[in-house]
Amino acid sequence: MLEGKTAVITGASRGIGKAIALKMAQNGANVAIIYAGNEAAAKTVCTQAESYGVKAAAYRCDAASFSEVKTTCDKIIADFKSVDILVNNAGIVKDNLLLMMREGDFDSVIAVNLKGAFNFAKHLSRPIMRSSAGRIINISSVSGMMGVTGQANYSASKAGLIGLTKTLAKEFAGKKVTCNAVAPGFIETDMTAGLSQAAREYADTAIPLKRLGAADEVANTVVFLASDLSSYITGEVIKVDGGLYM
Ligand code: NAP
Numbered sequence: 001m002l003e004g005k006t007a008v009i010t011g012a013s014r015g016i017g018k019a020i021a022l023k024m025a026q027n028g029a030n031v032a033i034i035y036a037g038n039e040a041a042a043k044t045v046c047t048q049a050e051s052y053g054v055k056a057a058a059y060r061c062d063a064a065s066f067s068e069v070k071t072t073c074d075k076i077i078a079d080f081k082s083v084d085i086l087v088n089n090a091g092i093v094k095d096n097l098l099l100m101m102r103e104g105d106f107d108s109v110i111a112v113n114l115k116g117a118f119n120f121a122k123h124l125s126r127p128i129m130r131s132s133a134g135r136i137i138n139i140s141s142v143s144g145m146m147g148v149t150g151q152a153n154y155s156a157s158k159a160g161l162i163g164l165t166k167t168l169a170k171e172f173a174g175k176k177v178t179c180n181a182v183a184p185g186f187i188e189t190d191m192t193a194g195l196s197q198a199a200r201e202y203a204d205t206a207i208p209l210k211r212l213g214a215a216d217e218v219a220n221t222v223v224f225l226a227s228d229l230s231s232y233i234t235g236e237v238i239k240v241d242g243g244l245y246m
Contacts, residue, residue: 001227003028005131006055006080008073010034010063010120011090013042015189016139019215020087020222025049025056027223032076032083033058034090034120055080063090063116064108073123084131085226086124088117088161089139093191095150106153113157117164125172134177135226138165139218140237142185142245158183162237169235178234180225185241187213209242 007024011017013035021031022045031049035042035058042058049056057079061072077083091113094105117138128134143151144158161181168179186192186203192212195203204210218240224230225238239245 001027001223001229002085005084005226006030006032006082007085007087007226008032008034008076008083008120008124009087009089010116011036012045013038013058015191016184016187016215016218017087017089018045019219020089021045021056022048023216023219023223024085024226025052025054027227028052028054029085029226030055030080032056032080034061034063034072036060036062036090063119064111066115066119066122069116069119070123073120076124077127082131083124083127084133085135085137086120086128087137087139087222087226088120090116091139091157091191093151093154095154097150098152101152109153110157110160113154114160114164117161121164121168128177129172129175132176133228133231134172134175136165136168136172136177136179137222137225138162138179138181139222140165140181140183142183142239142241145183145237145239146245165237166235173234178225178230180230180233180235181237182218182221182225183237183239183241184218185213185239185244187215187218187240189215207242207244211242213240213242
Protein backbone atom coordinates (compact mmCIF):
# COMPACT_ATOMS: atom_id res chain seq x y z
CA MET A 1 0.00 0.00 0.00
CA LEU A 2 2.95 2.36 0.67
CA GLU A 3 5.60 0.81 -1.57
CA GLY A 4 8.45 3.16 -2.44
CA LYS A 5 7.27 5.92 -0.09
CA THR A 6 9.35 7.35 2.75
CA ALA A 7 7.72 8.16 6.08
CA VAL A 8 9.07 10.16 9.01
CA ILE A 9 7.44 9.15 12.30
CA THR A 10 8.18 11.08 15.48
CA GLY A 11 8.09 9.30 18.82
CA ALA A 12 8.49 5.95 17.06
CA SER A 13 10.66 4.16 19.62
CA ARG A 14 7.66 3.05 21.67
CA GLY A 15 3.88 2.80 21.85
CA ILE A 16 1.68 4.17 19.09
CA GLY A 17 4.60 5.58 17.05
CA LYS A 18 6.35 2.21 17.03
CA ALA A 19 3.15 0.49 15.87
CA ILE A 20 2.76 3.08 13.10
CA ALA A 21 6.37 2.71 11.94
CA LEU A 22 6.16 -1.09 11.80
CA LYS A 23 2.81 -1.13 10.04
CA MET A 24 4.10 1.37 7.48
CA ALA A 25 7.23 -0.75 6.94
CA GLN A 26 5.07 -3.86 6.59
CA ASN A 27 3.16 -1.99 3.87
CA GLY A 28 6.35 -1.13 1.98
CA ALA A 29 7.38 2.31 3.28
CA ASN A 30 10.93 3.27 4.20
CA VAL A 31 10.85 4.70 7.70
CA ALA A 32 12.78 7.38 9.59
CA ILE A 33 12.31 6.76 13.30
CA ILE A 34 12.53 9.82 15.58
CA TYR A 35 13.10 9.31 19.30
CA ALA A 36 13.97 11.48 22.30
CA GLY A 37 16.39 9.36 24.32
CA ASN A 38 15.56 5.67 24.08
CA GLU A 39 18.20 4.69 21.53
CA ALA A 40 18.10 0.93 22.11
CA ALA A 41 14.34 0.84 21.60
CA ALA A 42 14.59 2.98 18.44
CA LYS A 43 17.28 0.71 16.98
CA THR A 44 15.15 -2.35 17.70
CA VAL A 45 12.26 -0.74 15.79
CA CYS A 46 14.65 -0.14 12.86
CA THR A 47 15.76 -3.78 12.84
CA GLN A 48 12.14 -4.94 12.95
CA ALA A 49 11.22 -2.55 10.11
CA GLU A 50 14.16 -3.72 7.99
CA SER A 51 12.90 -7.29 8.31
CA TYR A 52 10.09 -6.20 5.94
CA GLY A 53 12.69 -5.34 3.28
CA VAL A 54 12.54 -1.56 3.60
CA LYS A 55 15.14 1.03 4.58
CA ALA A 56 14.99 2.24 8.20
CA ALA A 57 17.10 4.65 10.25
CA ALA A 58 16.77 6.14 13.73
CA TYR A 59 17.41 9.79 14.63
CA ARG A 60 17.66 11.18 18.13
CA CYS A 61 15.94 14.58 18.16
CA ASP A 62 14.03 16.75 20.60
CA ALA A 63 10.86 17.58 18.67
CA ALA A 64 10.51 20.75 20.72
CA SER A 65 13.76 22.25 19.39
CA PHE A 66 13.36 24.12 16.10
CA SER A 67 17.09 23.99 15.33
CA GLU A 68 17.51 20.30 16.26
CA VAL A 69 14.53 19.39 14.10
CA LYS A 70 16.03 21.32 11.16
CA THR A 71 19.36 19.49 11.48
CA THR A 72 17.57 16.14 11.76
CA CYS A 73 15.29 16.81 8.77
CA ASP A 74 18.30 17.83 6.66
CA LYS A 75 19.96 14.50 7.58
CA ILE A 76 16.82 12.53 6.76
CA ILE A 77 16.49 14.24 3.36
CA ALA A 78 20.16 13.51 2.62
CA ASP A 79 19.78 9.85 3.71
CA PHE A 80 16.44 9.02 2.07
CA LYS A 81 16.47 11.58 -0.84
CA SER A 82 12.71 12.11 -0.59
CA VAL A 83 10.00 12.30 2.08
CA ASP A 84 6.33 11.59 1.31
CA ILE A 85 4.71 11.12 4.72
CA LEU A 86 5.13 12.87 8.07
CA VAL A 87 3.47 11.51 11.20
CA ASN A 88 3.68 13.91 14.13
CA ASN A 89 3.21 11.47 16.98
CA ALA A 90 5.76 12.47 19.66
CA GLY A 91 3.92 13.49 22.79
CA ILE A 92 4.22 13.81 26.54
CA VAL A 93 1.85 14.32 29.47
CA LYS A 94 2.41 16.33 32.65
CA ASP A 95 -1.03 16.18 34.22
CA ASN A 96 -2.21 18.30 37.13
CA LEU A 97 -5.16 20.44 38.05
CA LEU A 98 -4.71 24.02 36.82
CA LEU A 99 -4.39 25.27 40.40
CA MET A 100 -1.31 23.08 40.88
CA MET A 101 0.09 23.08 37.33
CA ARG A 102 3.53 24.67 37.09
CA GLU A 103 4.31 27.07 34.26
CA GLY A 104 7.14 24.79 33.09
CA ASP A 105 4.76 21.83 32.81
CA PHE A 106 2.40 23.84 30.63
CA ASP A 107 5.23 25.13 28.42
CA SER A 108 7.00 21.78 27.93
CA VAL A 109 3.82 19.93 26.92
CA ILE A 110 2.93 22.62 24.40
CA ALA A 111 6.54 22.65 23.14
CA VAL A 112 6.74 18.91 22.44
CA ASN A 113 3.15 18.14 21.43
CA LEU A 114 2.23 21.24 19.42
CA LYS A 115 5.38 23.14 18.49
CA GLY A 116 7.08 19.81 17.72
CA ALA A 117 4.52 19.19 14.98
CA PHE A 118 5.05 22.71 13.60
CA ASN A 119 8.82 22.16 13.62
CA PHE A 120 8.68 18.92 11.60
CA ALA A 121 6.00 20.19 9.19
CA LYS A 122 8.03 23.35 8.60
CA HIS A 123 11.30 21.55 7.89
CA LEU A 124 9.82 18.73 5.80
CA SER A 125 7.22 20.73 3.88
CA ARG A 126 9.36 21.15 0.74
CA PRO A 127 10.08 17.44 0.11
CA ILE A 128 6.50 16.55 1.05
CA MET A 129 5.18 19.10 -1.47
CA ARG A 130 7.43 17.55 -4.13
CA SER A 131 5.86 14.12 -3.47
CA SER A 132 3.10 13.01 -5.82
CA ALA A 133 0.89 12.14 -2.82
CA GLY A 134 2.24 13.93 0.24
CA ARG A 135 0.69 13.23 3.62
CA ILE A 136 0.88 14.92 7.02
CA ILE A 137 -0.83 13.08 9.87
CA ASN A 138 -0.96 14.60 13.35
CA ILE A 139 -1.70 12.44 16.38
CA SER A 140 -4.09 14.51 18.45
CA SER A 141 -6.31 13.09 21.22
CA VAL A 142 -9.95 13.08 22.25
CA SER A 143 -8.62 15.07 25.21
CA GLY A 144 -8.21 17.97 22.80
CA MET A 145 -11.83 17.65 21.66
CA MET A 146 -13.65 17.09 24.94
CA GLY A 147 -11.30 18.58 27.58
CA VAL A 148 -10.12 16.42 30.46
CA THR A 149 -9.77 17.44 34.09
CA GLY A 150 -6.08 17.70 34.97
CA GLN A 151 -4.97 18.10 31.36
CA ALA A 152 -5.13 21.86 30.65
CA ASN A 153 -1.69 21.69 29.02
CA TYR A 154 -2.24 18.43 27.15
CA SER A 155 -5.81 19.21 26.00
CA ALA A 156 -4.69 22.64 24.76
CA SER A 157 -1.78 21.10 22.84
CA LYS A 158 -4.02 18.48 21.23
CA ALA A 159 -6.75 21.01 20.35
CA GLY A 160 -3.99 23.18 18.86
CA LEU A 161 -2.91 20.27 16.68
CA ILE A 162 -6.40 20.12 15.20
CA GLY A 163 -6.17 23.80 14.23
CA LEU A 164 -2.72 23.19 12.75
CA THR A 165 -4.08 20.20 10.81
CA LYS A 166 -6.93 22.16 9.23
CA THR A 167 -4.66 25.07 8.33
CA LEU A 168 -2.02 22.87 6.71
CA ALA A 169 -4.79 21.00 4.87
CA LYS A 170 -5.82 24.31 3.29
CA GLU A 171 -2.30 25.64 2.68
CA PHE A 172 -0.97 22.44 1.05
CA ALA A 173 -4.07 21.33 -0.86
CA GLY A 174 -2.82 23.02 -4.02
CA LYS A 175 0.18 20.69 -3.96
CA LYS A 176 -2.06 17.60 -3.50
CA VAL A 177 -0.76 17.15 0.04
CA THR A 178 -3.42 16.06 2.52
CA CYS A 179 -3.24 16.76 6.24
CA ASN A 180 -5.41 14.93 8.75
CA ALA A 181 -5.47 14.24 12.47
CA VAL A 182 -6.10 11.03 14.38
CA ALA A 183 -7.55 11.40 17.86
CA PRO A 184 -7.04 8.30 20.00
CA GLY A 185 -8.93 7.69 23.23
CA PHE A 186 -7.38 5.46 25.92
CA ILE A 187 -4.70 3.29 24.27
CA GLU A 188 -2.53 0.71 26.09
CA THR A 189 1.02 2.19 26.03
CA ASP A 190 3.61 3.44 28.53
CA MET A 191 1.64 6.71 28.62
CA THR A 192 -1.42 5.00 30.11
CA ALA A 193 0.50 2.36 32.11
CA GLY A 194 0.32 4.58 35.19
CA LEU A 195 -3.46 5.06 35.08
CA SER A 196 -4.98 4.64 38.53
CA GLN A 197 -7.44 1.83 39.19
CA ALA A 198 -10.19 4.48 39.40
CA ALA A 199 -9.23 5.86 35.98
CA ARG A 200 -9.27 2.35 34.48
CA GLU A 201 -12.68 1.68 35.99
CA TYR A 202 -13.90 5.01 34.57
CA ALA A 203 -12.51 4.02 31.15
CA ASP A 204 -14.26 0.65 31.30
CA THR A 205 -17.64 2.22 32.02
CA ALA A 206 -17.28 5.30 29.78
CA ILE A 207 -16.01 3.52 26.65
CA PRO A 208 -18.91 1.90 24.75
CA LEU A 209 -16.58 -0.82 23.41
CA LYS A 210 -15.62 -1.55 27.05
CA ARG A 211 -11.86 -1.77 26.69
CA LEU A 212 -8.75 0.27 26.10
CA GLY A 213 -7.51 0.34 22.51
CA ALA A 214 -4.31 -1.20 21.14
CA ALA A 215 -1.55 0.84 19.47
CA ASP A 216 -2.06 -1.27 16.34
CA GLU A 217 -5.67 -0.07 16.07
CA VAL A 218 -4.42 3.54 15.85
CA ALA A 219 -1.71 2.50 13.38
CA ASN A 220 -4.35 0.96 11.07
CA THR A 221 -6.06 4.35 10.73
CA VAL A 222 -2.76 6.17 10.20
CA VAL A 223 -1.71 3.76 7.43
CA PHE A 224 -5.10 4.27 5.78
CA LEU A 225 -4.60 8.06 5.89
CA ALA A 226 -1.06 7.68 4.54
CA SER A 227 -2.23 5.55 1.62
CA ASP A 228 -3.96 6.35 -1.66
CA LEU A 229 -7.18 4.95 -0.14
CA SER A 230 -7.65 8.30 1.63
CA SER A 231 -6.89 10.51 -1.39
CA TYR A 232 -10.05 12.68 -1.02
CA ILE A 233 -9.86 13.16 2.76
CA THR A 234 -8.16 16.26 4.13
CA GLY A 235 -8.58 18.50 7.19
CA GLU A 236 -10.37 15.64 8.95
CA VAL A 237 -10.07 14.38 12.53
CA ILE A 238 -10.67 10.64 12.91
CA LYS A 239 -11.30 9.41 16.45
CA VAL A 240 -10.00 5.97 17.40
CA ASP A 241 -11.53 5.76 20.85
CA GLY A 242 -13.98 2.86 21.10
CA GLY A 243 -16.82 5.42 21.05
CA LEU A 244 -15.62 7.33 24.16
CA TYR A 245 -16.38 10.76 22.73
CA MET A 246 -19.46 11.12 20.55
P1 NAP B 1 4.61 6.83 24.75
O1 NAP B 1 4.45 5.37 24.79
O2 NAP B 1 4.85 7.58 26.02
O3 NAP B 1 5.80 7.17 23.71
C1 NAP B 1 6.17 8.49 23.51
C2 NAP B 1 7.09 8.56 22.32
O4 NAP B 1 7.40 9.96 22.10
C3 NAP B 1 8.43 7.88 22.56
O5 NAP B 1 8.86 7.34 21.33
C4 NAP B 1 9.34 9.02 22.99
O6 NAP B 1 10.72 8.77 22.71
C5 NAP B 1 8.81 10.13 22.11
N1 NAP B 1 9.10 11.47 22.63
C6 NAP B 1 8.79 12.00 23.84
N2 NAP B 1 9.24 13.25 23.94
C7 NAP B 1 9.85 13.53 22.77
C8 NAP B 1 10.54 14.67 22.28
N3 NAP B 1 10.70 15.77 23.00
N4 NAP B 1 11.06 14.62 21.04
C9 NAP B 1 10.94 13.50 20.27
N5 NAP B 1 10.31 12.38 20.69
C10 NAP B 1 9.76 12.42 21.93
O7 NAP B 1 3.34 7.55 24.08
P2 NAP B 1 2.09 6.92 23.28
O8 NAP B 1 1.07 6.54 24.26
O9 NAP B 1 2.57 5.97 22.27
O10 NAP B 1 1.54 8.26 22.57
C11 NAP B 1 1.90 8.61 21.24
C12 NAP B 1 1.06 9.81 20.83
O11 NAP B 1 -0.32 9.47 20.91
C13 NAP B 1 1.26 11.03 21.72
O12 NAP B 1 1.22 12.21 20.96
C14 NAP B 1 0.07 10.97 22.65
O13 NAP B 1 -0.28 12.23 23.15
C15 NAP B 1 -0.99 10.42 21.72
N6 NAP B 1 -2.10 9.79 22.40
C16 NAP B 1 -1.88 8.72 23.22
C17 NAP B 1 -2.98 8.15 23.88
C18 NAP B 1 -2.83 6.96 24.78
O14 NAP B 1 -3.82 6.60 25.43
N7 NAP B 1 -1.67 6.32 24.85
C19 NAP B 1 -4.26 8.71 23.72
C20 NAP B 1 -4.42 9.80 22.89
C21 NAP B 1 -3.34 10.34 22.22
P3 NAP B 1 11.69 7.99 23.78
O15 NAP B 1 11.26 6.54 23.75
O16 NAP B 1 13.05 8.19 23.23
O17 NAP B 1 11.44 8.61 25.11
